[in-house]
Amino acid sequence: MLGTNLAPHILSVxxxxxxxxxxxxxxxxxxxxxxxxxxxxxxxxxTRLAEGVTADRVVVVKKDRTLTLMQQGKELKxxxxxxxxxxxxxxxxxxxxxxxxxxxxxxxxxxxxKFYRSIHISYPNQQDREQAxxxxxxxxxxxxxxxxxxxxxxxxxxxxxxxxxxxxxxVTDEEMDEIWHAVPDGTVIEIKP
Numbered sequence: 001m002l003g004t005n006l007a008p009h010i011l012s013v014x015x016x017x018x019x020x021x022x023x024x025x026x027x028x029x030x031x032x033x034x035x036x037x038x039x040x041x042x043x044x045x046x047t048r049l050a051e052g053v054t055a056d057r058v059v060v061v062k063k064d065r066t067l068t069l070m071q072q073g074k075e076l077k078x079x080x081x082x083x084x085x086x087x088x089x090x091x092x093x094x095x096x097x098x099x100x101x102x103x104x105x106x107x108x109x110x111x112x113x114k115f116y117r118s119i120h121i122s123y124p125n126q127q128d129r130e131q132a133x134x135x136x137x138x139x140x141x142x143x144x145x146x147x148x149x150x151x152x153x154x155x156x157x158x159x160x161x162x163x164x165x166x167x168x169x170x171v172t173d174e175e176m177d178e179i180w181h182a183v184p185d186g187t188v189i190e191i192k193p
C-alpha cells in the first residue's frame with residue numbers, strides 16, 4: 001500500500017528533476033537560438049559597402065551597441081558591436097572595462113594585433129587625462145576598434161551575446177575588413193552613451 005501511494009510523488013519529483021536538468025536548458029537554448037535567428041541576417045542578405053567608399057566620421061552609440069560609418073552627414077552602414085565588459089558610463093581609469101565616451105581620432109592601425117586587425121582610438125584625450133588626474137588614477141589607454149581574437153573568427157555574430165572587451169569596440173572579422181578599407185587614419189570617432 002505504502003509503495004503505491006508513493007508512486008505519484010516519486011513521478012512528480014522525477015519530472016521536477018528532469019525539468020530542471022533537461023527541459024529548462026533546452027528551453028533556454030531554444031530561446032537563444034530563436035533570438036539569434038531573428039537578429040542575424042541571412043547569409044548574403046547583408047549589404048556590403050561599395051568598393052572605394054570612404055567614411056569621414058564614425059559614430060558609436062553604446063546604448064544601442066551600434067557603430068555607424070558616415071560620409072558628409074549621411075549614414076553609409078551600421079554594424080552591431082560588443083563593448084567593454086562594464087559598458088554603462090564613460091571610461092575613467094585603467095582597468096575599469098568601460099568603453100570611453102567622447103570624440104577621438106582613429107589614428108593608427110595594426111594588421112598584426114592579437115585581434116583580427118585593429119584601429120587605435122586616441123583615448124585618452126586631454127579631458128580624460130585631467131579627469132583621471134583628479135581621481136588620482138591612470139586614465140589607461142590601448143582602446144581599439146577591432147575584430148575577434150585571432151583564431152576565433154568562426155564565432156562571428158555570436159560574439160554579440162555579451163559585452164566582452166576590456167573597453168574596446170568589437171565587430172566580426174568580415175565587418176572589420178570592410179571598416180578597415182573604408183576608414184582612413186585620422187577619421188573622427190564619436191562614442192556616445
